[in-house]
Amino acid sequence: MTYFIVKRLAIGLLTIWGVVTAVFIVVRLAPGDQATVALGPDASAAEVAALRHTLGLDQPLLVQYLSYLGDVVRLDFGDSYRFGRPAMDQVLERFPATAELTLAATVIAIVAGLILGVIAGKKPGSGLDRAVSTVTLGMQALPPFWVGIMFILIFALQLQVLPSAGGGSLANLVLPAVTLAIPFTALVARMTRSGVAETMSEAFVQTARSKGLTETQVLTGHVVKNSLIPVVTVVGLQVGTLLGGAVIIETVFAWPGLGSLLVSAVGNRDYAVVQAATVLIALCVIVLNLAADIINAKLDPRIRLEARR
């Protein structure tokens, strides 16, 4: 078990290093460095050169890279030129809103996905099963940003029952959370369906039936419980996908989270914020993936043994 955790941890560290390095390379390849962007087009060459010197941009690339790695370790990314304050503070301030949105979407996806999956898996091959399979396939293919705009058109502009943008209240949360949950619901439903369909043919289900339990009791007490393991896995391992989706959904609904901050920072070439946000997102993904891995390994000894090989 220790070996397993150490291995996952090493991959996590490698991932952060990879993300940090990739962003460093992209920032250096981008037209216009931090100094020119911060000072704007009217700055004189001398001013730019002075700022470049202060920021250390006139040093050799390797020196810049190493000092940047040092900054990352200390989680110090410098000041955002747009807000004039540490980029990390800016990013951490936006973090709770993103956590709220992704958590709400996860809850919706798990509840709706489990219900759909059980309905479909209960009788594999039935009309209901095929209907659910078709619907979930469609849900996975829908472009989330467009669905979000359609929700705004229907619920905010036509029916005027929900606000279209902003954050803070529960009403604001509904549309973005549902939009973000759609593809994830489909995924949970498909996983649950195959789990339930498989469990339905197990001997203990027959035993439960012959004990005289009703079909509902068999489903809730025996089948669903045993099909939950793959669902837990998927939820944990899809955190990255969910955060990626949140970045786009937040922009659609002007949700004041990490994602909308990242997109506007990329658009404004606010490199410090871009770097801080990507590192924080990578950290989240790695910590949550590790948690899911550990829970899984605890539940299923085969995973532990495979990791040793």
Place this chain on the structure above:
Amino acid sequence: MTQSDILLTEAPGPVAPPARRRRRRPLAAIPYVIIGLYVLAATIGPLLIDYDPVATEVTERLLPPGSATESGTAWLGTDAVGRDVLAQVVYGARTSFIIGIAVVTACGLIGVVLGALAGYSGGLPDAAVSRTIDVLMAFPGILLAIVIAGLLERGMHVVIIALSVGGWVGFARLSRSITMSTRERDWVDAARIMGVSKAATLKRHIVPFLTGSVVALATIELASAVLSEAALSFLGLGLPPHIVSWGQAIAGGREHLATAWWITVFPGIALTVLVVCIGLVGDRLTRRFTRKRD
């Protein structure tokens, strides 16, 4: 569980399953027909419809679908600067196909080559490829694409590169795993004993067994590349303004959602229908090549 996981659950054996007579389902052809229509619109459409993405016609702005304009009837209406929405849908289809196909080709080539080499060689090359896959799997690909496409010079090639950076991983994982099991087969041993070179063994005796699964995965990846390109353009981070794209058209209509819904709705429907159809085809191919029970 991603698509490559599903394809990995049961790697196909060397012998194709005997063709089973299936109940003919005429509905099953629909996705193929619709994709065919899109391809037709993307290739021939631009020849029939004249469209200048940077021209503006202020007198003809925000016209509802079916309005008459100077250059003919605007069947799907016009946008905020008087450009025809139907033309945007048709030209956008071309952009989506070009980028989607380029991304899938690049990812497929890189992924299959790296995956097959890693799976066949083992040792250090395998470790290097596997760890790179682990790293890229952990970080959401769309975020990497946003950062790359947003910070670098704008252009079609940058979008293609941005989407390919994380896209090859699925192909590599799939190819690596199938190669590892095919490597143990007798005919590969036989080739090795006869002194066939490593490159030729890979090419003649291993890669052919990857084809089916790789084609299935490529279909799914095409849908996701089209979707990601639209998302990038929607955020205003992908293509330069003179290249027409569904994502840009959708974003352009957002301000006028209350009064001119058609600017946003029609490109979105075009995108959704295409992605759903490619997804349906991909799902069917995946099921066929993993030989799962239907």
